[in-house]
Amino acid sequence: MDNKINPMSRIFLALIFLILYAPIFFLVFYSFNSGGTMYGFKSFTLDWYKELFQDSRLLIIVMNTLVIALLSSLFATIIGVFGALGIHSMKKRQTKNTLLSLNNVLIVSPDVIIGASFLILFTMAGIKLGMFSVLLSHIAFSIPIVVLMVLPKLSEMSPTLIDAARDLGASRWNVLAKVVLPYITPGIFAGFFMALTYSLDDFAVTFFVTGNGFTTLSVEIYSLARRGISLNVNALSTLLFLFTLVLVVVYYFISQRNKPNGWGVNK
């Protein structure tokens, strides 16, 4: 198949990849610059990393971001899985479609709208802006993603599996815990990871619903970037890039396992 690609197309693809990755490697490269700017590389240094690890404020923000991401994707996964089970069990086509469209509203809405409307919601409900409001919004916008990742797995599952389990005397709870959940586990993991990356990546929604006391990494980088360039941010982005790569590798293996492998229980 490879011989179908002529040299011109090869160059085109190479250019696209170059442009996609250049800014990231650019950041990584200058994180080792002792000059303190993103031009004119002076000499190699690890000072920015040292400074980063001494900046306790920034480290707390990193912890906040991770805690929010983990907690929100955990809750979103639980609610989303039950939501997907509910949608899947709907008999009427119409109800199913309505639920699915409602589910997708938050996926297609621009972040600004989500942020602004949640800001109104929290203010009306009297919820103080801060960690709690950020956590709630992250759970809220992650749920539909989990549902979308789990639903295909559910519809792929043969209904005869459930009938068999019922015939063999399994209770409803047993059917869920021993048959359905193991079957859709890859979908659940995929949903959890998607939720995690959405939460880690989110800027706009958090920017709206965070109060004065609480910041996540994206919001912090935004305010740092508005003040100008500081190579701490470069050092931070190198570490985040590595972290993302780890996530990608994990996600890749999960999706490999996710590939249709006949039916039956995984493991």
Add this chain to the structure above:
Amino acid sequence: MNNKITQNLYLLPYALWIVLFVIAPLLLVLYYSFFDIEGHFSLMNYMNFFTPVYMKMAFSSFWYAFLITFISLIFAYPTAYLLTKTRHKQLWLLLIIVPSWINLLLKAYAFLGIFGTKGIANSFLEAIGVGSKQILFTDFSFIFVSVYIFIPFMILPIFNSLNEMNPSLLDAANDLGASKWTTFRRVIFPLTINGVKSGCQVVFIPALSLFMLTRLIAGNRVITLGTAIEQHFLVTRDWGMGSTIAVFLIIIMFLIMSVTGNRKRGV
């Protein structure tokens, strides 16, 4: 009977989520759009919206979003096409997606360095004899960075629809004497139009409501609807006007979804 109750029980958190975080925020935005800054009920916001100031802003917002979508499509389509021709195409696709998982803010921050007055782009321009130019805070940089950020989301759906296409159709077209261009125009493109549509949808709607890039990269020169919403909610605290713009954006969003929304049909 028992069946019904358990079913409803596990749907409860999900149903609550739909009511509280999907329906309520939309209604609240609509509600707020009828109040002026002093909290009196009025239609002033809507009248304000249809003045030249906001109309011009809406128009330029559309124009930029259109340009961003169009340019992304022009580069994404051949990229997706060539990717389907490579060996290990799933791996290459993953490599295209990885940059989209890097925090958005960090990518924007990288371009502050690249496009800066003494940045690498200007060094390059000087080296080829064009001379140093103001790149940051121009339309060019804004569109370039936006396309950079959105292009993976355009490539993915197009890749998927190209990948699903039955290759024997191409052989058939070839056997029937169609030229390469005719094959593309009459066979390949119509069969992948759904991928193109969903790609345009996932790029156009967020592009309409960008606000972080307009501040960081375009230096407030470009005011999109998203920037205006952010401005009204977080700076001038005129939630009514902000909500009015948001209502307008939501209507546009539903319009675009109904235009690009595709029911899957068999070939």
